[in-house]
Structure formats: C-alpha cells, structure tokens
Amino acid sequence: MLLKKNGTRTLNRLVLSVAALSVLSLTTMPSGIAQDTMQTPNSQAQGGTSVADSSDPVVVVTLGSINKLMQDTNYISGVVGQPQFGGMFQMMAGTFTQGMNMNEPIAVVVPLVDGSPEPIVLLPTSDVKTVLKRLEAQTGPADELDDGTMVIAVGANTVYIRQVGDWAALARNRDLLDLAPQDPKSVMTGMGNKYDMAVRVRVQQIPTETRTMLIESMRQGFEQAISKQDQADAEGTKAVAESSIEQIEQLIQNTDEIMFGWNIDQSDKAVHFDGSMTAVEGSKLAGMYGGQTSIPSMFASVIRDDAAAYYHTAASISPEAIEQTVKSLQTAMIQLDKAIVESDNLDDEKRIEIQALAGRLVDLASDSVKEGKADLGALLLANENDFQFVFGSFVADGNEAANIVKDLAAKLENEPKAPTFLFDQETYKDVVMHVVEADVPANEDEARKVFGDKLRVHLGTGPKSLYVAFGNNSQSLMKQLIDAGASDNGGDRPLGQFKLKLLPILKYAQSVENNDTVGAMVNSLANAADEGEIRAMGNGIKNGQSSRFTITEGLLQAIGAAVQQTQQAKMQQNGEF
Known part of the structure; x- marks a missing residue:
C-alpha cells in the first residue's frame, strides 16, 4: 500500500x-x-x-x-x-x-x-x-x-x-x-x-568572471581545509588539492557544451542515457579529446556475442592527456604514500618495502601512458556450471610487471597463509606463464563452489603485455586471447565499449546456490526478447566525446520479476495469503 x-x-x-x-x-x-x-x-x-x-x-x-x-x-x-x-x-x-x-x-x-x-x-x-x-x-x-x-x-x-x-x-x-x-x-x-x-x-x-569566482571559491575552501590539518599531512593534501583544482579549472574554463538525454526507446526495447561534452576550439581540453582515435588492438577478440560480459578500449592518447594522466598518477602516489605511512599494521621496514613496490607500479603505469596509447580487454564467459575470466592489457614493460610480482612473492614467502607463486611455468608466443595459488578456507562454502579448494590465477607477461585469467580452464582462454592479438586491423569502432548479459551470470549464480529471487529473474529472462543487457560505449566527436548507456527491456522485466517475488515472499511471511 x-x-x-x-x-x-x-x-x-x-x-x-x-x-x-x-x-x-x-x-x-x-x-x-x-x-x-x-x-x-x-x-x-x-x-x-x-x-x-x-x-x-x-x-x-x-x-x-x-x-x-x-x-x-x-x-x-x-x-x-x-x-x-x-x-x-x-x-x-x-x-x-x-x-x-x-x-x-x-x-x-x-x-x-x-x-x-x-x-x-x-x-x-x-x-x-x-x-x-x-x-x-x-x-x-x-x-x-x-x-x-x-x-x-x-x-x-x-x-x-x-x-x-x-x-x-x-x-x-x-x-x-x-x-x-x-x-x-x-x-x-x-x-x-x-x-x-x-x-x-x-x-x-x-560570464568568465562568474566562472573565475567559482574556481577561487573552491580554492579558498581547499586552503581553509588544509590550514586546519597537521603540518605533516598538509603538504601531501596540498599537492592533491592543487592537482584537483587545476583539472577542475580546466573543465570549467575550457568546456563549451554539456548535454544529457534520457529516452525510453520502444522500437529498440531499451532505455538509453546519452551524454556528450565538447571543449572550446583550440583549447588544451579540445586537444586532449582530439588526440583520441581508435587504433588496432591486441585484445579486440574479447568482443564476443557469447560473452556474459566484456569490456574493451583501444585508443591513442594525446600529449595533453598524457601530461594530465601522469600528473594524476603522481597525485595518487602521494595519497597512497600517506595511507601507507598512517597504517598502524605496518612496521617501518614493511612501509618502505610497500612504498617501493607501489612506486614501481605507478612508474610502470606512467611509462605505459607515455607510449601514447591505451589498449585493454576483459572477457567473462559463464553458463550453468562454470565460468572463465580473462584480462589483457598493453604495458610499457611486461618484464618489469613480472619482476614486481616476483619481488612481492619473495617478501610474502614467510608470511602465514601466503599464496603460492609458481613463476616461469612455460612460454607461449613470447608470453611467459605464471600461476598464483591460494587455499580457499574450508568454511567458505560458496567460495569453494566457485573456485574449488584452491583459487588458481594465471598470469602472463609478454614484452609489451600483461594477462590475468581465472576460472575453469581459463589458461586456454588466455592463450586464445594471445593468439588473436596480431589479427586486428582496427577499423570503425567505439573508443571504449562494455556489454553485460544478466541471464548467463544468474544461471551460474543459481547453480552455486538456489535463490527464489534469482530464479524468478532467470524465468523472466528465459522468456524475454533479450538476455537482460547493460551496454555502454564512448566515441570521439569534434573537440569532445559522446557516450551512451543502455538498459534493455529484458533487464527491466527481470527487475520487475525480482520485485514481485520479494513482495510475494513478504506477503506470505506476513500471512496475507
């Protein structure tokens, strides 16, 4: 009521x-x-x-x-x-x-x-x-x-x-x-x-004066907040604040137009959320957007019709975007350093070790961005009995990625319940294969149904690539991704795209543990026009970028079925039947 x-x-x-x-x-x-x-x-x-x-x-x-x-x-x-x-x-x-x-x-x-x-x-x-x-x-x-x-x-x-x-x-x-x-x-x-x-x-x-006044007000707010902190914390916070203000100022001063639209599309049997943003012609922000173009990808094979979910992006990065991304990574490192220093669970020696590893990760990420491109893909396959997941990404130095993991393994070697690292198991087309194994606790019933008594994560490091996979027979899926890496010629596709189908994921979840609400959603999707999809994509436009987020009719029907199932369960519990 x-x-x-x-x-x-x-x-x-x-x-x-x-x-x-x-x-x-x-x-x-x-x-x-x-x-x-x-x-x-x-x-x-x-x-x-x-x-x-x-x-x-x-x-x-x-x-x-x-x-x-x-x-x-x-x-x-x-x-x-x-x-x-x-x-x-x-x-x-x-x-x-x-x-x-x-x-x-x-x-x-x-x-x-x-x-x-x-x-x-x-x-x-x-x-x-x-x-x-x-x-x-x-x-x-x-x-x-x-x-x-x-x-x-x-x-x-x-x-x-x-x-x-x-x-x-x-x-x-x-x-x-x-x-x-x-x-x-x-x-x-x-x-x-x-x-x-x-x-x-x-x-x-x-008016420019109004926008400038807004920026100055934000700057004053940051400065007031910093002045109330301990001097030891203030320096790190100030660096983070300055970086954030600089990016916000660029957006406020250089953005030309922002547009958002919501539409119920009966012909497409979906709900669409569209958005776009354009920058002032000739501005630094316009240069960041203008440098984004679709490029050939090592990981485009993740775009599959039978996928339960996938994500893919392959785009060039402009010099302006490289500069800003590197600054953002440096800012993130300052925040991470602060969190490590303030941790009560680490002694000085471990703090230094973790800071060093984190610094190497940030350096690797920065070096990868400086190459002027982003290329990665992730794929999830699922059915009623099992699932497989694989991820691949371009990196500036895959050997350094492997060395970071090896150094981490050495530091965890004497830790109780530490995972087991098995390095250099084989080489497949210039990609060196590694395995990380961890025991799944006996009292974690659901986790054991998903992973078995051991969680096995497969790692692959190539000269310019990094791969991660887990799930039943996931190493084979990783090799398929490696095999397809050289076959993509690029073409006209979104700069980034994501797709998820709810039905196969729910079927797998139901096989792990039966649930009435999940069952109602599965039954609804089995009779729907689609498998309950969520889609997202981003494209470059002149001086800007556009995006679309879509929810399909099947997903809405499944949500409705879940609500009705929950309502019926409550009515039965309250004795209203």
Missing part, C-alpha cells in the same frame, strides 16, 4: 508539472531574484528585471511531448509489471493538459539576467487561456493585462504568460517574456522529442 500511495503521489506531481511546468520551476527559484508586479514592458526604472546578459540561454531543458511521455510511461510501467501506473499517468495527463499540443515537446530556457539565472518556460499551445482555465483550482483565475499578457499568482509569486505564435512563454517577470525565442524549436536542436528528458548547458555563456 505504501508503494502504491507514493507512486500515485509521484504521478500526480509529474502530471501537474507537465501541465504547469512554469509554476513548479518558477516557485523554486531563490526568492531574492527580482520580481515584477504587474509592470509595463521595459519597466526597469520601476523595478523590473534588466535585459539578459546574453540572448542565448545558458541552460535548455526539454521534456518530450505529452503523447510521447504517456506512451513511454505506459510502456515502461508494463515492462516492469506495474501497468496500473501507466494508466493512471495517462488519465491524469489528459485531465490537466487540455489546450496543449500533445505532439510537441515542452522546454525551459534559462538566460542570465544581471548574472542570475531566470527560467522561461515554453508550452506548446495556441490557446494558453484554456490551459490556465484547467489550472484554476491550483492557481486561481488568471488576470489579463492590456497587451494580452496573462498573470497568475502562486502563493507569494507572480507568473506572467504570453502567447507567442503556437507556443506560450511563462516567466517570473514580464520583461523576461521579451527574451522568449520566437521559434522555440530553434533552441531544442538534438533534444525535444528525441528524448523523454534532455538538458544542455552552454558553459561559455556563463
């Missing part, structure tokens, strides 16, 4: 916001922003808001059309096994949106006025009076000024509405309506009905 009550309340608010988005957005703005009280246009001398700092909005927010929102809500609520919510939304939306064009999107544009954001809502209606009439129970009757501008009072706030062709503009100040675009669709490029909801921020429209 609580779930239904909260769901109904949420839908009520959503419907009302669609019908009167102006009221909700305007009344949440800070009360200190100047408001007009039935003034004539351009009445700045009488206390009205001055003109915007720029006619281009800093922020644009769009909602899909009412029809799109109703159809998508109805679809998604059915997929997750709660169709009543879709029906409720459709009924209430129809009640509160009379007079609106049900096929056009809704938008909020936010220009800066005297340095402060002022939202202007754009509703698709050629008859705003009808829309306001339907909202009288919430706002009271509207007044009409001599120029046709409508006015409604919402608590202590006043909202002004003006008909602009086939759209209505709503704002907190009468003069702001002059800034409403004559063609609202011109500010919705790439947004609107393409998404259920989308947001675009044009960072360069924010």
